[in-house]
Amino acid sequence: MTADRGPxxxxxxxxxxxxxxxxxxxxAGGGAAIDDLIRLIGTTGATPWATEGISxxxxxxxxxxxxxxxxxxxxxxxxxxxxxxxxGITAEAAGLRAEAGAIRxxxxxxxxxxxxxxxxxxxxxxxxxxxxxxxxxxxxxLALHLIDAGTPARGxxxxxxxxxxxxxxIAHAHALARSVERVHPGTRVIAVITDDEAVDLxxxxxVPAHLDAVVADAHAWRARHDGIALEYAATPDAIRFALDQAxxxxxxxxxxxxxxxxxxxxxxxxxxxxxxxxxxxxxxxTGDDADERTRDILLAGTFNGGVIAAANSAxxxxxxxxxxxxxxxxxxxxxxxxxxxxxRWLDLLAAVFDGVAVLRGPGLNVGHWNIGDRVLSGAPGHLxxxxxxxxxxxxxxxxxxxxxxxxRYAPDRLAGSRGALDTYLAAFRHELITHSGMRP
Amino acid sequence: xxxxxAWVTAAACNxxxxxxxxxxxxxxxxxxxxxxxxxxxxPPPGVDLAAEPYDVLFxxxxxxxxxxxxxxxxxxxxxxxxxxxxxxxxxxxxxGVVFVDPDMIVLGPMTDIDTHAIRHSLGLRPxxxxxxxxxxxxxxxxxxxxxMAGMFNGGLITASSTPEAAAFLHxxxxxxxxxxxHDLQxxxxxxxRWLDLAPSMVDxxxxxxxxxxxxxxxxxxGAEIILAGGTLMVDRHPCRLLHFTGFxxxxxxxxxxxxxxRFRLDAVPAFVxxxxxxxxxxxxxxxxxxxxxxxxxxxxxxxxxxxxxxRRAYAExxxxxxxxGDPFRTGRGSFHEWLAAPADDGAPPIPRxxxxxxxxxxxxxxxxxxxxxxxxxxxxxxxxSAEAREARQQPYLMxx
Numbered sequence: 001m002t003a004d005r006g007p008x009x010x011x012x013x014x015x016x017x018x019x020x021x022x023x024x025x026x027x028a029g030g031g032a033a034i035d036d037l038i039r040l041i042g043t044t045g046a047t048p049w050a051t052e053g054i055s056x057x058x059x060x061x062x063x064x065x066x067x068x069x070x071x072x073x074x075x076x077x078x079x080x081x082x083x084x085x086x087x088g089i090t091a092e093a094a095g096l097r098a099e100a101g102a103i104r105x106x107x108x109x110x111x112x113x114x115x116x117x118x119x120x121x122x123x124x125x126x127x128x129x130x131x132x133x134x135x136x137x138x139x140x141x142l143a144l145h146l147i148d149a150g151t152p153a154r155g156x157x158x159x160x161x162x163x164x165x166x167x168x169x170i171a172h173a174h175a176l177a178r179s180v181e182r183v184h185p186g187t188r189v190i191a192v193i194t195d196d197e198a199v200d201l202x203x204x205x206x207v208p209a210h211l212d213a214v215v216a217d218a219h220a221w222r223a224r225h226d227g228i229a230l231e232y233a234a235t236p237d238a239i240r241f242a243l244d245q246a247x248x249x250x251x252x253x254x255x256x257x258x259x260x261x262x263x264x265x266x267x268x269x270x271x272x273x274x275x276x277x278x279x280x281x282x283x284x285x286t287g288d289d290a291d292e293r294t295r296d297i298l299l300a301g302t303f304n305g306g307v308i309a310a311a312n313s314a315x316x317x318x319x320x321x322x323x324x325x326x327x328x329x330x331x332x333x334x335x336x337x338x339x340x341x342x343x344r345w346l347d348l349l350a351a352v353f354d355g356v357a358v359l360r361g362p363g364l365n366v367g368h369w370n371i372g373d374r375v376l377s378g379a380p381g382h383l384x385x386x387x388x389x390x391x392x393x394x395x396x397x398x399x400x401x402x403x404x405x406x407x408r409y410a411p412d413r414l415a416g417s418r419g420a421l422d423t424y425l426a427a428f429r430h431e432l433i434t435h436s437g438m439r440p
Numbered sequence: 441x442x443x444x445x446a447w448v449t450a451a452a453c454n455x456x457x458x459x460x461x462x463x464x465x466x467x468x469x470x471x472x473x474x475x476x477x478x479x480x481x482x483p484p485p486g487v488d489l490a491a492e493p494y495d496v497l498f499x500x501x502x503x504x505x506x507x508x509x510x511x512x513x514x515x516x517x518x519x520x521x522x523x524x525x526x527x528x529x530x531x532x533x534x535x536g537v538v539f540v541d542p543d544m545i546v547l548g549p550m551t552d553i554d555t556h557a558i559r560h561s562l563g564l565r566p567x568x569x570x571x572x573x574x575x576x577x578x579x580x581x582x583x584x585x586x587x588m589a590g591m592f593n594g595g596l597i598t599a600s601s602t603p604e605a606a607a608f609l610h611x612x613x614x615x616x617x618x619x620x621x622h623d624l625q626x627x628x629x630x631x632x633r634w635l636d637l638a639p640s641m642v643d644x645x646x647x648x649x650x651x652x653x654x655x656x657x658x659x660x661x662g663a664e665i666i667l668a669g670g671t672l673m674v675d676r677h678p679c680r681l682l683h684f685t686g687f688x689x690x691x692x693x694x695x696x697x698x699x700x701x702r703f704r705l706d707a708v709p710a711f712v713x714x715x716x717x718x719x720x721x722x723x724x725x726x727x728x729x730x731x732x733x734x735x736x737x738x739x740x741x742x743x744x745x746x747x748x749x750x751r752r753a754y755a756e757x758x759x760x761x762x763x764x765g766d767p768f769r770t771g772r773g774s775f776h777e778w779l780a781a782p783a784d785d786g787a788p789p790i791p792r793x794x795x796x797x798x799x800x801x802x803x804x805x806x807x808x809x810x811x812x813x814x815x816x817x818x819x820x821x822x823x824x825s826a827e828a829r830e831a832r833q834q835p836y837l838m839x840x
Contacts, residue, residue: 279640280640281637282641295628298633326574326583338587338588347636348583352571353571
């Protein structure tokens with residue numbers, strides 16, 4: 001076996017023509033195949049040819065190379081084609097890479113430009129909002145001026161006005177007091193403030209009174225009632241407090257209101273009664289949403305708690321004490337249990353007590369709940385509802401930050417132009433922003 | 441001299457004994473006068489109406505819309521018919537009308553109420569006639585009930601022939617056009633809660649405050665209720681109109697069945713003899729038979745019961761329902777057929793009636809949250825059960 005292996009390691013001249021990488025592979029494979037051929041012939045030991053000096057291995061090698069030549073040529077051609085393709089692809093990839101780089105550059109430049117544009121837009125938006133707000137403020141100031149100039153003063157009212165606010169809603173007391181001064185100059189306005197800290201309120205158009213002066217256990221009231229519920233719950237005691245500070249009757253006007261016309265009809269309606277209440281509506285609601293609005297009113301209470309007149313009498317104080325007893329423990333919104341903060345109790349009050357006047361004048365208390373049923377007319381200072389002078393405009397649910405929506409409770413109500421009402425809305429917003437320092 | 445005042449009530453045949461007792465008690469104290477009763481039902485079988493102690497009207501006579509016989513349950517039809525009945529007698533010349541609930545008895549002369557009915561456009565009776573101390577649990581309970589059910593009792597209402605009274609009665613009828621139920625979320629307590637809005641619409645409302653009238657559980661907190669010389673006195677006023685609201689003669693010690701043990705008859709000794717006498721009078725008038733009287737508008741033409749869910753579906757259809765013609769008819773193109781048809785194309789089929797019941801009965805909704813999807817097979821199987829047959833006749837909203 002050792003003798004057989006000797007020749008197999010013998011290289012009889014170069015078999016590779018150095019034509020390319022394919023041939024070197026052929027040579028390596030050919031070497032092994034030649035060894036196999038020699039083994040097949042079965043030579044063991046010396047052969048006749050060996051003695052004649054002819055290399056058996058060289059003969060087989062040549063024959064093999066001859067047989068292999070066409071294949072190697074074809075292989076070389078294929079390899080060359082592949083190489084050409086690879087070179088093409090490589091070139092194409094390089095092109096694409098260059099193109100992608102160019103696109104990336106364009107994108108980067110575009111992004112930079114977009115960023116600049118966005119900054120510019122944001123800045124323009126802020127400027128536009130600022131301009132819009134300035135325009136609204138100017139509009140509000142103009143509206144106030146129009147209302148100031150257009151509203152005839154009627155002289156002091158033989159009554160005290162009272163309201164309830166917190167520090168957060170104190171601008172409402174400003175707006176109310178200024179509107180009272182406009183219509184009934186010299187009429188006293190008392191605002192009960194529910195917060196527990198003395199606040200430096202500066203110069204005020206109303207007489208402030210802290211809840212501590214109004215109820216004996218203000219701390220307990222604050223602990224029981226959250227936020228706006230406390231302001232609502234304080235209503236009966238605020239009215240009683242105002243009666244104690246005055247000789248004559250008191251008209252309570254809830255926050256989110258402006259007096260726009262004479263309050264004398266409210267006092268006239270009170271007459272000799274102890275209390276005067278104003279229903280939300282004075283006729284069946286009409287329109288597509290009549291059923292829904294009717295049920296909403298039933299859930300909230302027949303009488304609106306926004307304008308209430310009280311005589312300075314023992315009978316009125318008894319009613320207010322009865323009302324206070326009921327809201328002291330519970331001033332919640334739970335309509336299925338018949339509760340709507342302080343308001344629903346008024347329905348019961350009017351049923352159990354004699355001496356409650358029901359005022360059905362369409363101008364006495366105009367708000368989002370009845371505005372759709374009434375025809376508003378007249379210029380600022382002379383607003384009329386169904387031909388009756390409007391005494392109090394109520395802006396319940398108005399958010400100065402969303403100035404085009406009359407009330408958040410019914411965002412679609414009276415969308416669009418509302419005539420003189422828009423002037424009052426602009427003026428009311430202006431008052432709120434001026435006196436709360438709010439920046440919408 | 442003004443035209444006479446009509447005293448009226450309305451009830452289905454199952455309340456015939458109550459109506460008889462009331463009508464006789466009225467005539468006892470007002471010789472020569474008879475009450476007028478709207479029977480919100482088919483004519484009572486086997487009864488000679490001419491021999492009854494009252495004059496009779498039927499829904500057709502007072503212009504109750506025919507659709508109401510389908511849209512309103514038995515209880516709802518009787519309750520909602522009040523404005524139609526009152527308007528009818530006023531239009532026929534009465535100087536005033538006094539509506540009283542059928543479960544009342546008259547115990548004294550009521551001429552002051554006749555006068556009240558003529559004098560005011562509308563006369564209303566507050567449940568609570570005077571202020572009380574809310575720390576009294578019984579009063580707090582009644583106040584809470586009143587806030588939910590309405591300030592004024594629908595059991596005693598007067599109206600005169602003024603235009604504002606007519607307008608109010610018209611409105612009161614119109615708001616009950618789709619039905620009349622107990623649904624606190626929608627501010628509805630049968631016909632009654634709507635009365636809370638009367639002060640919004642009517643200038644001339646006279647409140648009836650005499651503590652001796654419309655005496656019921658709501659009169660009790662803080663009141664002195666005694667017998668004086670055989671007369672029932674409430675806060676020193678003779679009781680002239682007693683209201684057996686919520687009282688079931690078969691459970692005679694419970695004053696108000698839907699409040700359980702809260703109001704016991706033995707807690708008001710002055711009531712005991714009157715309540716017993718009332719039970720006896722009802723028994724004599726055939727209570728045992730009439731309480732189970734079938735409702736004349738309770739079945740389709742073929743005798744199958746009209747489910748409450750069907751009534752609701754019919755009400756919600758609006759004008760579309762006119763295509764069925766008579767809603768009690770059966771057969772091709774009838775409402776009966778529509779109601780029994782599958783609600784969708786899926787299998788197994790779920791009839792429309794049961795989808796309607798599903799929408800309005802929280803219990804059914806709770807059992808089968810996805811009735812046409814995941815729960816369809818279970819729902820379908822349940823519909824055939826005895827429990828479902830029972831539920832079929834349950835009111836879709838709690839009635840009491």
